Amino acid sequence: MTNTTGHTHRRRTTRRRALLGGLGALTLTGGALMASGMLGTAGAASAWPTATGTKAVSSSISVSGTYDGGLKRHYGSGDLGGDGQEEGQDPIFNLKDGATLKNVIIGSPAADGVHCAGSCTLQNVWWEDVGEDAATFKGSSSGSVYTVYGGGAKKADDKVFQFNGAGKLVVTKFQVSDFGKLVRSCGNCSTQYKNRNITINDVDVTAPGKSLVGINSNYGDTAALRNVRIHGDSSKKIKPCIRYEGNNTGAxxxxxxxxxxxxxxxxTASDLTYD
Structure with a gap:
């Protein structure tokens, strides 16, 4: 996938850690999530779930319809077993237009996480150690809607969610820690789309991190932030929203x-809280 930063990614040593806590599987469908209102009342972050088992993935899992992972830890092996941030890796999951991925823990190696070819729902998906990116949204229709509800991500050297396609991305009740950028609208993809729309609501952010969202204002991108709780960043080093001049030249x-x-x-300032 396209590198929006222009910098070479560094390789990392694989880190696996046991995770504490439990989390019940969510039952809302993607449509119900949208209908229930993404700008609801803020709540406390959920505990990270304990994996119920492990599953090695040597080639991308194609998903149409719904894939319920039962909170098993899926991790890359074989061709998907490379460790690091190299561009162009294949994903653990390839979601077709309209697909739902839920109740999945993605361990390390994580390859390029999840790719969505069109509208998709990622529900209660947890990335223990983000690889190239946690998820990449690639739909070509302006009507595409990418829904991230619940779940979390840790240890993203660069981007968590890479927004290469067209449409709208809604991230709700998510938690992120030790990251570069939570969401980035592709800054230099060869095919660019206008008016990408991003909503981040009811999200817990734990430093260190660089930015919550990066958008291309020259293409009409917009980002709305609501009920964002930022932890461990009293000096406010994490930038909530950065505007860029995007291009299609790779610069x-x-x-x-x-x-x-x-x-x-x-x-506004009231949409962000710090502790």
């Missing part, structure tokens, strides 16, 4: 500014 995108502007970065 390093130019940073235009950051912070709320009422047009592209849509939030």
């Amino acid at each position: 390093e995108p130019k940073e235009l500014g950051s912070g709320p502007d009422g047009t592209y970065c849509r939030y």
Whole structure:
């Protein structure tokens, strides 16, 4: 997949850690999630789940319909077993338009996580050690809707969610820690789309991290932040929203500014809390 930063990714040593806590499987469908309102009342972060088993994945799992992983830890092996941040890796899961992936823990090696070819729902999906990216959204229709509900991600050297396609991305009740960027609208893909829309709501963010969302204002991208709780960043080093000048040439995108502007970065100080 396309590198939006222009920097070479470093390789990392695989890190596996036992995770504590339990989490019941969620039962809402993607449609019900959208209908129930993504801008609801904020709540506390869920505990990270304990894996119920393990599953080695040597070639990408294609999903149409719904794949319920039963909270098993899926990790790359064979061709998907490379460790690091190299561009162009295959994903653990390939979701077709309209597919749902739920109750899955993605361990390490994580390869390129999840790819969505069109609208998709990622429900209660947990990335223990993000590989290239946690998920990449690639739909070509402006009507595509990518829903991330629940779950979390740790140890993302760069991006968690890579938004290469067209449409709308909604991230709700998610938690992220030790990361580069939570969401990035592709800054230099050869095929660019206008008016990508991003909503981040009821999310827990734990430092260190660089930014919550990066958008291309010259293409009309917008990002709304609501009920975002930021932990361990009293100096406010994590930038909530950065505006870039995107391109389709592969060049390093130019940073235009950051912070709320009422047009592209849509939030106020009251939408963010720090502790």
